[in-house]
Every structure is written in C-alpha cells, then in structure tokens.
Amino acid sequence: MAEKKPAKFSVQDLSLYYGDFKALNQINMEIPQNEIIAFIGPSGCGKSTFLKTINRMNDLIEGVKVEGKIYMDGTDIYKDIDVIKLRQKVGMVFQQPNPFPMSIYDNVAYGPRIHGIKKKSQLDEIVETSLKQAAIWDEVKDRLKKNALGMSGGQQQRICIARALAVEPEVILMDEPTSALDPISTLKIEDLAVELKEKYTIIIVTHNMQQASRISDRTAFFLTGDVIEYGETEEIFNNPVQKKTEDYITGRFG
Amino acid sequence: MDRNLSRNVKRDVWEKIVEGIFLICALAGVISVIAIIVFVFYKGLHPFFGEDAYSFWDFISGTRWAPSQNVYGVFYMIAGSVLATAGAIIIGVPIGVLTAVFIAEMAPKGAVRVIKPAIELLAGIPSVLYGAFGLGVVVPIIKEISPMVQGQSLLAVIIVLTIMILPTIVSLSESAIRAVPKSYREASLGLGASKIQTIFKAVLPAAKSGILSATVLGVGRAIGETMAVMMIAGNPTQGLPNSIWSMVRPLTTNIAMEMSYASGRQQEMLFATGVILFIFIMIVNITLLKLTNKEGDK
Amino acid sequence: MSRKAKDNLVRGAIYGCAGFTVLILVVIIGFIVIKGLPGISIDFLTRDYEDKTTYISVDAAEQEQTSGQEEGYVSSIKAVIGLNDKGQAVITKLDEDSPLKEAKNTKNEAYPVSKKDIITKAGDLKIEGISSLSDAVSSLNGLSGNVKLKITRPGGGILPMVVTTLYMIGISLLISAPVGIFSAVYLIEYAKPGRLMSTIHFAIQNLAGIPSIIYGLFGSLFFVKVCRLQYSLLAGALTLSIILLPTIITTTEEALKAIPKTYRESSLGLGATKLQTINKVILPNAMPGILVALLLGIGRIVGESAALLLTAGTVAQIPQALFGNSASGATLTIKMYTLMKEENDLTTACAIGIVLLVIIIFINWASKAITKRLLKKGA
Numbered sequence: 001m002a003e004k005k006p007a008k009f010s011v012q013d014l015s016l017y018y019g020d021f022k023a024l025n026q027i028n029m030e031i032p033q034n035e036i037i038a039f040i041g042p043s044g045c046g047k048s049t050f051l052k053t054i055n056r057m058n059d060l061i062e063g064v065k066v067e068g069k070i071y072m073d074g075t076d077i078y079k080d081i082d083v084i085k086l087r088q089k090v091g092m093v094f095q096q097p098n099p100f101p102m103s104i105y106d107n108v109a110y111g112p113r114i115h116g117i118k119k120k121s122q123l124d125e126i127v128e129t130s131l132k133q134a135a136i137w138d139e140v141k142d143r144l145k146k147n148a149l150g151m152s153g154g155q156q157q158r159i160c161i162a163r164a165l166a167v168e169p170e171v172i173l174m175d176e177p178t179s180a181l182d183p184i185s186t187l188k189i190e191d192l193a194v195e196l197k198e199k200y201t202i203i204i205v206t207h208n209m210q211q212a213s214r215i216s217d218r219t220a221f222f223l224t225g226d227v228i229e230y231g232e233t234e235e236i237f238n239n240p241v242q243k244k245t246e247d248y249i250t251g252r253f254g
Numbered sequence: 255m256d257r258n259l260s261r262n263v264k265r266d267v268w269e270k271i272v273e274g275i276f277l278i279c280a281l282a283g284v285i286s287v288i289a290i291i292v293f294v295f296y297k298g299l300h301p302f303f304g305e306d307a308y309s310f311w312d313f314i315s316g317t318r319w320a321p322s323q324n325v326y327g328v329f330y331m332i333a334g335s336v337l338a339t340a341g342a343i344i345i346g347v348p349i350g351v352l353t354a355v356f357i358a359e360m361a362p363k364g365a366v367r368v369i370k371p372a373i374e375l376l377a378g379i380p381s382v383l384y385g386a387f388g389l390g391v392v393v394p395i396i397k398e399i400s401p402m403v404q405g406q407s408l409l410a411v412i413i414v415l416t417i418m419i420l421p422t423i424v425s426l427s428e429s430a431i432r433a434v435p436k437s438y439r440e441a442s443l444g445l446g447a448s449k450i451q452t453i454f455k456a457v458l459p460a461a462k463s464g465i466l467s468a469t470v471l472g473v474g475r476a477i478g479e480t481m482a483v484m485m486i487a488g489n490p491t492q493g494l495p496n497s498i499w500s501m502v503r504p505l506t507t508n509i510a511m512e513m514s515y516a517s518g519r520q521q522e523m524l525f526a527t528g529v530i531l532f533i534f535i536m537i538v539n540i541t542l543l544k545l546t547n548k549e550g551d552k
Numbered sequence: 553m554s555r556k557a558k559d560n561l562v563r564g565a566i567y568g569c570a571g572f573t574v575l576i577l578v579v580i581i582g583f584i585v586i587k588g589l590p591g592i593s594i595d596f597l598t599r600d601y602e603d604k605t606t607y608i609s610v611d612a613a614e615q616e617q618t619s620g621q622e623e624g625y626v627s628s629i630k631a632v633i634g635l636n637d638k639g640q641a642v643i644t645k646l647d648e649d650s651p652l653k654e655a656k657n658t659k660n661e662a663y664p665v666s667k668k669d670i671i672t673k674a675g676d677l678k679i680e681g682i683s684s685l686s687d688a689v690s691s692l693n694g695l696s697g698n699v700k701l702k703i704t705r706p707g708g709g710i711l712p713m714v715v716t717t718l719y720m721i722g723i724s725l726l727i728s729a730p731v732g733i734f735s736a737v738y739l740i741e742y743a744k745p746g747r748l749m750s751t752i753h754f755a756i757q758n759l760a761g762i763p764s765i766i767y768g769l770f771g772s773l774f775f776v777k778v779c780r781l782q783y784s785l786l787a788g789a790l791t792l793s794i795i796l797l798p799t800i801i802t803t804t805e806e807a808l809k810a811i812p813k814t815y816r817e818s819s820l821g822l823g824a825t826k827l828q829t830i831n832k833v834i835l836p837n838a839m840p841g842i843l844v845a846l847l848l849g850i851g852r853i854v855g856e857s858a859a860l861l862l863t864a865g866t867v868a869q870i871p872q873a874l875f876g877n878s879a880s881g882a883t884l885t886i887k888m889y890t891l892m893k894e895e896n897d898l899t900t901a902c903a904i905g906i907v908l909l910v911i912i913i914f915i916n917w918a919s920k921a922i923t924k925r926l927l928k929k930g931a
Contacts (some may be wrong), residue, residue, distance in 0.1 A: 057821060062744065072259075081259040088823030089259075098814035100833055111822040114832065160818070167822055269827050273742055279734035280743070283801065284755040286794045290762065290770045297773055352569035360566060369570060371916070372577045378912045379580065380855030382889045383905050387580045390587060390898055417576050424573065450559040478763020480858040485892055506765045506858070513772060513862050528769045532762075539761040543754070 008033040008171060008201045009054065014068035016049060016058070023049050025225040026068070031218075036197050038212035038233065039205045041222035042248070047205045050222070051173050054203065055090035056083050072171075088115065091164035095176040097156035099148035104131075104140050104159055107148045111167035126166050134162035135192050154185025161192065172196065174204040178211065190215050209249060213237045221245045294532060298525035301326075308519075313526060318492035319508065321520040328527055330494045334408070334487070334502030335534070337495060339476040341412035342419055347469050349416070350423025351458070357424070358431040359453055377421035384482035388414040393486050400499045406488030409498040414482050419472035426471065430464020431457060467545045474538040478531070480506040505531045584909060588902030595668075596903060599709025601868035601887075605672075606703050608655040608663050612695045624685050626692045633671070633688060639681040640704075641671040641688050655701070665703055673702035710904060712870045716785070716881035719871060720864070721853050723789035724796060729846060731793070732800030739801070740808040741830055760798035767795050768862035776863055784879035785871045788864030792856060796849045803848060807841020808834065840926045847919045854911050857885045866890045884908055 009031040016024035024046050031037055039047035052058045053066060056077065069076050077086055088111075099107050108127045117123060127144070131137040136158040140151070148159050157177060164172055174193070178186040193202055193215050206212050212219050213233060220230040221242075229236060229245045240246045302310045308326065316327015353373075357366055392413050397405030434457050442456040443449070458465070488501025489511060495502045509524050509531075516524055612628040624632045624644070629652050632645035643665060646652060652665035671679055674692055682688045735752075743749040771791030781787040811834055819829040835842075865880030868887055872878040882890065884904050891901040 055821065057817065060817070060820065075259050077259070080261065082261045084262070084265075084823050084825055085259050087821060092818075092821035094814060094818060094821075096814060098812070098818050100815060100818070101837060110819070110832070111824075114819075114822065114824045114828050163818075163822065265825065269825055272827055273738075276734045276738035276742060279731045280738040280752050282731050282735060283759055283797050284752055286797065287755040287758050289774065290766065290794075293770055293773050293778075294766065349569045349572060352566045353573045356566045356570035360563075361570070365570075369574055371920075372574045374916055374920075375913065376573070376577050376580075378851055378855070378916055380857065380885050380908055380912070382855075382857050382885050382892075383580070383584060383908060385889070386587075386892060386898065386901055386905055387583055389892060390902070391579070391583050417580075420573055420576070448555060448559050450562050451555075454562070474761050474763075478765065480763065480765040481861075481889055485889075506763065509765050509769060510858055510861060513769070514866075525769060525773070528766055532766055535761055535763060535766070536758075539758050542761070543757060 006033050007031060008072065010071040012069045012071070014050075014053065014066070014070060016046075016053060016067075017065045018061070019063045023225055024053070027227050029220065029227065029230055031201065031203065033201050034197055034199075035217040036193055036202045036204060036215050038216035038219045039203065039222060040207075040209060040212050040219060040248075041228075043207075044224075045222040046225040047220075047222040048175055051175055051203060051205050054171070054173055055087050055092055057087075057092065059083060088167050089169055090171040090173060091167055091169035093157070093161055093164055093172060093174045093177045096180050097153055097160055099151075099156050099159050099163070101147065101149055103145045104148045104151070105144040107159055108162050108166050110163060115167065127162075130162040130166040131159075133165050133196065134158045135188065135195070136162060152185070154181050154188060157181060157185065157189060158192065161189075165196075169200065171201045171203065174202065176205050176207060179207060186211070209237075221248060223248070291532070294525055294528050297522055298527075298529035301519055301522045301526060308523075313523070314530075317494055319503070320491060321512070321516070321523070324519065326520075326523040326526075327492075328505065328508070328530060330492065331503050331505045331508050331527070332530065333494050334411075335477055335504040335506070335531075337408060338411040338415055338483070338487075338502060338504055339473055341408070341498075342415035342476045343469060343472060345412065346416040346419045346472060347423055347465075350420050350468070350472075351427050351465055353420070353424045354427035354431055355453055355458070358428050359449075359457070373421050373424050376417070377425070381418065381479060381482040384414055384418055385485040388482060388486035396499075402499045404488060404501065406486055406501050407499050408487075408495050408502045410486040411483050411502060411504070412498070414486060415476045415479060418479060418482060419475050422472050422475055423468045426468035427461070427465045430461035430468070433464065434460040463545060463548065467542060470538055470542045470545060474535060474542070477504075477534055477538070478506060480510050483507055484510055505534075581909065584902045584905040587899060588904070588906045591899050591903030592906055596709050597714070597907075598711055600705065600707045601709060601712050602707045604705040604707065606663060606705070607658050608665065608701050608703055609658075609698055610651050610655045610701055611698055613651050624689060626689050628693050628695045631665075633685075633692070635682060635685055635688060636670065639679075639683060641679050641682075641692065643667055643669050643671065655703075663703075666705075668706060670704040670706065671701055672704055673700075675699050710884065710887065710907070712868050713882055713884045713887045713904070714907075715870045716864075717854060717883040717885075719785055719881070720789055720792065720860075720883055721850055723785060723874075724792040724853050725846060725849060727789060728793035728796040728800055728849065732797050732845070733804050733842060735797075736801050736804035736808055737830060737835075740805055741826070741834065756798050756801055759794065760802075764795060764856060764859040765862075767791050768859040770794075771859060771863035781875040782877065782879065783863065783865035784873070784875040785864060785881060786875040786879065788860045788883075791859050791863045792853055795856065795859060796852060799848050799852060800845045803845035804838065804842050807838040807845070810841065811837050840922050844919045844922050847915050847922075851912060851915045854883070854908060854915075855885060856883075857889055860886050861889070 007030045011027055011029040014024060014027040015022060027050065039051060041047050053070065058064050066078055070078060075081065100110065105127055108130050109123045112123055112126050128137065131140060136155060139155060148156060151159065178189050190211060193204065196202060216233045218231065219233045219236045221228045221236065223244060229240060229242045236245065237249060240249060301308045313326055313328060315329045317330040318325050318327045357369055361369065388410055392410045393405035396407055396410050400407060438456045438460055439452055442452040447455065483504055484507040487504060487507055489503040489507055490501045505527050508527050512520065513524055610629065613630055622632050624634055626633055630647035630650035631643050631652055633641040634644045636642050644667065646667065655663050655665050657663040673679060674695055677691055679688060739749065739752060771787060775781050775787035775790050776783060815833050816829055819833045860883060866882045866886055867880050868882055871881040884907060888901045888904040891897045
C-alpha cells in the first residue's frame, strides 16, 4: 500500500442531526479508490448513519439535517445534484438480504430496466455478468426464473450484490452484509468483496472485528458520532494510536 | 450511462407532476365531504330563512308531516329514529358482545369456522334483503301478536336493526377482546377465578373502549339505515310512537319515501331532514374519532 | 346461587347468543331462498323485464303440401306454434330457413323472431282467443306475400337490471379505483405526517360514516340537478364513487403499509426514482390487497340502494346513454326494492335476492381466498 491511490471521497467537517440529536460529529475522511474501507464501532456509534450519507439514503428519514461536505470525484454530493444518479454510482447492500419477491433474473435486471435497458440480449448479458461477479452464477444459472426468496440467506445476499453490480456502480456500500448469515456464507461474501475491489471501491460496516482485519485495507473506528481513529487496517489493529481504539479492538467494551 | 451528477430536470418535473396528481386524488375525499356538507346544508337550511321562512321551531318540534298543507314537523321522526336505534343497541350490543366472547374465548376451532364466515356474510348482505326478511317474516309475526292491526311497527324496526348491527358489534368486539394481553387472563385465573369470572371481570373491562367504539359504530349504522327500515316501519304521517307496536317514520325513510317526486318547499324540507340526520351522524363520527384516538394514545 | 351455577347460566347465555347469530343468518337466507326459488329460471335470468311488442314484416314462404309435419306446423312461416292461455300463437320451434328469421321491424332493421315470441296479429287478423290449434294454423297459413305480424316478446326477466348493475360496477370502479388507489399511494408514500394528512384521514373517516341516503340527497342535488345529468347511470356511478372512496382508500393503504420498507430502500438504493419504485415494486406487491379493495367495492355497489334510488332511478331498462333522458336504470337491488314496495311482489323480489346472495357469497369467498393466499406467501 505504498502508492497513494486517488481519493474517491473526501469528507469535510460532516455533521448529521436527527432533529436535535447530533449523530455524527465533524467527520473528516479521505476514502481512496479501489480499496475496502471498514467502519467499526459499537452499536449506535454512527457508522451505519455515516454509510448512508454517502449515497444519501438518509434523505428518506424524516428530520435529518446534514452539515459539511462530501466530495465524490470532486463534486459535492450535498450540493444541487441528482440523487438518483448518485445512487446509481454508489450502490448499496443491506444488512438483511432483501431481494424483491420476483425471479432471480428480474431482481438482477431490475436496475438496468429502471435505467432504460429493454433489449433482452443485453439484459441477459448484464444478468449473467453480474451474477458471475457476485460468484453465484453457477448456483443459480439453471433457475433464473425461480423466485429469489426461495434461496438461502447467503445466496440471497449474493443475489442482492449482483443486483447492485448490475447497475454498474463505482462504489458499493455494505451495511453489515454478513450479520444475518452463517459462517460459510460469510466467508464467501468476504472473498467476493476482496475480488470486487479490483473494480470497485467498497465501504463496509461491520460488527465483526476479524472480518474488518481480514478484508479491509483501511479501517475507521467510530464512537458516539466521532471518528476516533482512521488509518491502514494493519496499523489500527496492531498499533492503535488511541487508547479507546485499543480497548475496543481487544474486546474491553462494545 | 450518464456519469455526470447534474440534475435530470425533465424527469424531476415529471415526478412532481405525478405527485401532484396523487395529491389531487387524495384531496377528493376532503372535497367530497365539504361538497356534501355545503350542498345538503345550503338546501336544507334554505326554507328557514328569507321572506316566506318556515319556523325552525315548528319544524324541529312538530309531530305532523303534511306537505300538501305546508306542515313539516320532524320531531316524531327524530323520536322514531332515536327509539329504534336505542332499542337495537340495547338488544344488539349484549348479544353481539357475548357472541364475540364466544368466538374469542370459548369456541372450539370448528365452531369458529362456522360463525366467523356467517358474520362476515351477515355484514355483506344488502339492506334491501334485510327489508325483505323484515317484510316477509318479522312483520307477519308481529301482526299476529300485536294489539294493533298492522305488523309494521317500532318493534319490527328494532328487530331488523338489531340484526343489521350485529356483524359490526361482533367483529369489532372480537378484535378488542383478542387484543387483551394474555397476562390479564393468566393473572385472573391464577387468583382462582373461574373462566367465566375471568372473562367478565378481567377481559371485558380491558376491552371496554373497543366495545364502546363498536357500539358507537352500531349507532351510526342503525340511525342511517334506510331501505330495510322503510318497508317495515309503517311511515305514518303524524304522531309520536307510544308503544313498540306503533308505526314509526325514521328520518331516513322520510327522505327516501318522498325524494323521487318532491319539489320546491317539500324537497327543501327533505334536505332539512337530511341536515338533522347529518348532525346525528356527525355526533356519532366525532365520538368515534375521540374514542379511537384515545385508544391510540394509550 | 353457587358460583358454578352462575357460571353455567352465563355460559348458556353466551352459547345462546352465538347460536342466535348463526340462526338469524340461516333464517334470512332460508327465507329468501324458499320464497324466491320458484321464481328462478333461465327465462328469469335472461329475459327482458317488460313485454315488448313489435310490428314486423315477413315474406311468407311458398306453400308446400307436405305431410307428416308436427302438429301446429305453419308452412307459410316454417314454424311450429302452440296456443297460450289467451289463445295467442306462441312460437315453439323455428325451421332453419324460416322467413321469421329474416323479419324486419318498422324501421327496416333486422328483428329475428325467436322461440317463445307470441304472434298476436297477422295482417288485419287478430290472433287472440282462438280455441283450437288447427284454426290458428290455417289462418296463419292463409298468408302470402309480404305480411305484417304483431309480435310480443314476453318479459318477466331481470336482464336489464343485470346489465345496469354491471354498467354501474364498471363505471363506478373506473372512477373510484384510480382516485382511491392514487390517494392511498399519496397518503402512504408521499404525505408527511402533519395537518394535511390528518385532514385527509379525518375526511375519509367521516365519509365512511355518512349513511347512503345522505349521499343520495347530495347526488340528487349535485349530479342530477346541478350537473344536469338527470336520473342516470353516470349520476348514480359518480355518487357511488364517493361512497366507495373510504373502502378503497383504507384497504389499499393497509396493503401498502404491509409492504416491507426494505423493498423501497433497495429499489431507491439501485437508483430508481420514487415513481419507478411505486410502479415496479410497490404496486405489483400490493396488487392482491388492491384486488380485495375492488371486490369490497363491488359488494358495496351491488348492495347499494338508498343512494341509487335518488340518483339512477327505478326504471327496469338497459340505459341507452351515460346521462340524460334515456340513461336511467334500476340495478338488481333497486328493482328488488320497488318490487316489494310498489308492486307487492315478494316472490320475484326474493328471486332477485337469491341472485344478490350468490354474488355476495362469491365476493366474500373470493376476497377471503385472496387474503389467505397473501398470508401464506408472507409466511
């Protein structure tokens, strides 16, 4: 990690309020391209909230107010921009696998169709590529017309990842994507994340410290709305600067 | 794909337009309520103002309805509506609540499978069919036992209305009873109360507000019922009912009977009857809203 | 009294009340069915309500001297006739090539005669009070060339009311379904909690409580008079549309509320717009619930009487227009009412009652089946 990769996101003095409650406090962070960034911290520390500010999913919550700036490739995404286009560029995978109650094919084709691709051959290709990228093609290629809800949790989650990839995003946000899965499925998703960073920037929120240390290049430790420490994962886990970080990582609280 | 984050104005405008259409549809309900109130009240209050005004007191306290002689008294109709509704509530609520208790607390599964669809069906039967039943079954029976010559009577109305409000009372009371936490029952049974005692001392008091809402809804349905009642009420042109055998002329049937051919003052007076009915319904609606809101606060 | 005796008494009362509720239903349905069943027949379901008399012109066929024909065969019109109790000629059978099938009415439109039509006049000859069938046959056989016949098509059926009811359902839903569904979409997907939303909900709750006779009053004043629609299909359907709004809105709202929030999130997260999300994810998933809403609406339309009495009229005919002079028509329920109230014909009324019951039972069954499938899918 010697070479300095260009920054995908640059966060400057970002604060977020739910009504009067300050959930994020003056966050500053540079997120480089083609890396996996892990956000760790105890429940309610603001890591998921911060994740959602990156593709403005927090717009959906009543009474949220955001101050500060997030630049994506130099454009402030809290200025007058098109949220829809932002979300096409910044895809999201949620905590619970949440495929739509339709066939696997229709799930993956949902995004491309929404964005105006109608040709069957083109859709077929996108669906296949996305499912292959999500490392689930071999498991589902014979039952693309089956309802996605009939799959196991781990398969559902990878279908959701394929669904996110089908939109051709640049960034993928993962909000505790393995917390509802068994260990084997979890490992598959982790391997997948590592493969995907060749093409995408991945930001992952996780409860699982081993997971963060296994797959991420950088880690940010959140506590009560503050970023306590942010740096290369190896440093954070082996040689934390802050006492609080060390306490959390060694399992003294959280 | 467009990789620039600038706004897609055309799409945003389209989304706004559609949202506007949805909003207009959502306002249809509000507009309807306002229109109904304005038109009915405007037309119904008209005869009491201006040159040739009819005395509102004579209208509200009169006990004779004779359009040909320009006499319009609705007090005996109000009495008829109120008595019929009260009678239906007094009989229907206990029967309905006990039926609900049976369904929620005591019935074996098989019995529930019979009773619940029966009640749903009862709720769906059109009021004209209840009228046919009243005319073909209830009225002849009453004619046999009544001291009066005709079977059309307050009693007939009460019986048919009782049946008509049963489904409302039963289904709402049932959900209220089912909503009572299990722990209440366990606590009561644990203190040595019998099942019946538990139901009446612990469960029903806890379901009180739900049962009250059911009752109020029943009042609304009974007071507004028209077609079933029209055929069995007798609809006399005057006179307060003095026994359950007397004929009555509820407010609703007064409107339905004459509206098709009425004009001028008579028609306006039918709207005035509608205004009185509307006021009753408003009281019922507001009571109900108060009750359900209070429940929501809890 | 001992506690046990008291308990048993109360228990008895509870069983009694539950039994009473079921018994009432049985009695009502039993009464309607027993009273109305004699009136039910194919003719009842398919015929016009009023007798219809028409003058037609027919080219009589060449007289052929054929033997071995059935009794009552009239070779000039190639049809078999019988006599009814008024001594009129009733057509009981028509040959394939009968000239009656090519008959024209006075406006020179095709008016094919069918079985059970009655010939009451042939040319200047009255066919009434004839006592022997052969007399009738021979007088009809005397016809030649182009003849005028007076034909009566017997009524006594409910076809016009069935058609009017179907029209009423179609038009009312065409108006209230989009308005109701869009309105629910607005309330669930767009509206923020606040004064506007509570006003709308307050209005809808109030609408639900207004008795149909008040809707009738309003409709008869506003749609019939102010909008000059007269007693008509459209005036009735518009009034019904308002009546249906609360049912459709609240049922659709429930269906929309039941859709998991994650569907919305993941669709929006994929860069779909709100409208696309509603269109592609929310409405398709709410479809069973919306279907139930529409079924409930149909039930209400079929059962409605007071409001229609004052807006759509009581004439037993198929409306010929949406509004105006010839646009009024009675639905089944309205006809049932007028039969009882004005014509004192409880049997025919109950026969209609059976038809209504069948419809209502079907609707109850269908909406339950849909809900059940929905619950199964959700589990």
